[in-house]
Structure formats: structure tokens, C-alpha cells
Amino acid sequence: MGAMALAAGTFLFRFAGPVLRSRIKISPRTVRLLEIASVVLLTALAVTTLMPSHSGQFGWALPAGVFVAAVLTWRRAPLLVVILSAAAVTAGLRLLGVH
Structure with missing residues (x-):
């Protein structure tokens, strides 16, 4: 029932x-502030995802994958390429023993 709601x-x-x-008019300043807020929110989400949530050892595989995603995004690569490349880098490093 909750899922349906x-x-x-x-x-x-x-x-x-x-x-x-x-029907609703929003000022250009408000639109700009909402755009900035969405970027800040997504950045905060990405940063908190990178931080270890348990007392285990912090590895470099995940930040390396995120770095690859950031570079590809900056270079305006297609979203699917960004996601698959970041996942491949992270998985590859973990397979090599870099956690």
C-alpha cells in the first residue's frame, strides 16, 4: 500500500x-537559485556516497571511478558511457585488489 502511495x-x-x-510565474532569480540548489544537492550526494560509512578501510577504487565519471561528464560524454566507464574502472580496480 505504501509503494502505491x-x-x-x-x-x-x-x-x-x-x-x-x-499558471504560476516564477522569477528568473528564483529559477537560477533552484538550478544552483540542485547542483549543490547532487554534489553533496556524490560526496557523501564517497565517504566510508563503516569503520572499514577506505579504498581508492570508488573515488577513482567517480573521478573518471567526473572527467567524462566534463568532456560531455553520453550518460551511458559515463556510467559504464565509472563502473568498469571501479570494478577493475577492485578485481586487481584495490579496494
Whole structure:
């Protein structure tokens, strides 16, 4: 039941955007601030994902994969190429014993 409520809520949020776009006017400054906030939020998510959440040893495989993803994103590679390359680098390093 909870999953259905989440699915319905997600649908309603996604549907409300196009429906309400012509009715609600947002200033260009607010739009710019929301764009900046989304970049900050995604950066914070990426950084917290890189930090070890347990007392185990911190390895270099994951940060290396993220670095590859960042470089490819900066070079404007397609998203699928970015994801697969980062995963391949991380997995390859882990196979080589770099954790």
C-alpha cells in the first residue's frame, strides 16, 4: 500500500509541473537559485556516497571511478558511457585488489 502511495505521489508531482507551469510565474532569480540548489544537492550526494560509512578501510577504487565519471561528464560524454566507464574502472580496480 505504501509503494502505491509513493507511486501516486510521484506521478502527481510530475504531472503538476506541466499543468501548473502556465499558471504560476516564477522569477528568473528564483529559477537560477533552484538550478544552483540542485547542483549543490547532487554534489553533496556524490560526496557523501564517497565517504566510508563503516569503520572499514577506505579504498581508492570508488573515488577513482567517480573521478573518471567526473572527467567524462566534463568532456560531455553520453550518460551511458559515463556510467559504464565509472563502473568498469571501479570494478577493475577492485578485481586487481584495490579496494
